[in-house]
Amino acid sequence: MGLGFVPLGLAFGALVVQSGLDWWWAGLSAALVYGGSFEFLLIGMVAAAAPPAAIAGTAFMVNIRHVFYTLSFPLHRMRGRLGKAYGTFALSDEAYALTAGEKAQSWSGRRILWLQLFMHLYWAGSATAGALLGSLVPDSVTGLDFALTALFTVLALDALKDLRGDLSTPAFALLSAVAALLLRPGQMLLAAFALFTAGLLTRHVTTTRRPSRA
Template identity: 45%
Template sequence: MRAAPATSTGREIVEGLRIVAPAALGYVPLGIAFGLLVAQSNLPWWMAPALSLTAYSGSAELLLVGLASAGTPLATIAVTTFLVNSRHVFYAFSFPLKAVRGPGARLYSMYALVDEAYALTVARPQGWTHTRLLAMQVALQSTWVASGLVGVGTGSLLPGRIEGLDFALCAMFITLALDAARTRAEVPSVLLAGLAMILAWFLAPGQWLLTSLGVFVGLLCLRHLWVRAGSWRTRDEGGQVRS
């Protein structure tokens, strides 16, 4: 990563906010839906900001609301959250964390490494500074927390429930799945996800969500090994032909 030219702190903050503005605006409707879901799930209002500060991840937070309101055991919630958020581990390989100075700032940057923050740095692989990167991440989380509070406040004022709001999590995952399957190369992953769900439904109908996540991870690992073995065979055959 090439270092950005030195500029004032104020300009760096403004640049970080300018870069993150479109993604932060996209947080608003989903954050409000998250707050409304908390308000309608018989959970205390403070669960919205508490989850946004401790389990900062939109998909995991929506999932946690459903699990908590259903009285799911704590161990199941912990494992499910781990599996849903395990993708963040791989973000660190290309995230410009080296630009952040100080152990406290680095810990926050790692904690606030969500999908949108990673996507912004991938789209702009150069030019990230300490101030610009932290301004981007703080703006994202602040927008998410504020939107959740707006949703909780709005939900407390509504006279009745909004039917179908609990489908927001399912709709979001459907959108993410469709967005990830735009090419034929990703179709096998979608089929493996469906196979994992079917197997989990028969193997552990009482814990099918957690089981399907585990089975899906295992199937993805097997697919990765299969693809690598195929590429090795192709290289070996190519080497024999050239010889």
């Protein structure tokens, strides 16, 4: 996953330079924001001189999905306030996807923190390198922002393997996304997560057997 961050970070850094921003924007954003998909949006908003309120609102809408991640992210395995604080800050989609698998259930909090730290370094380092080398990328090259979509596609395919033939969950996720896109296109991500979570809770309540009375 860390190696997968390299072409993504290079694409992000090159996009920063192509947007007319100074190269150091890439490293600063990667180190302090570390928002993945939001950082791609942030570059366009900064280049367009968007008001801070609009940037804050967009950050909230895009990253609110992390609230749902914390419901099952193994933060309780991490020791100390500093470890828990960094684990919360560095909770990315990729870190969550890796720790949600069956094999990761035995991982210690220390291992998860090192995993998050190295992915953070991969992202910040490759983004800075991409910005410094961005001038070498011709302006005719397009589609750099699609690198993020490609990474999420790979994560989705890996998640399907852990379902062991159960296609009801991804089918319901797809249905939630389509419904949110049609009903709330301006708040599609938040609406999709809300619908998906509500559906999972409903399925859990209806399928869980009540304990028999002695």
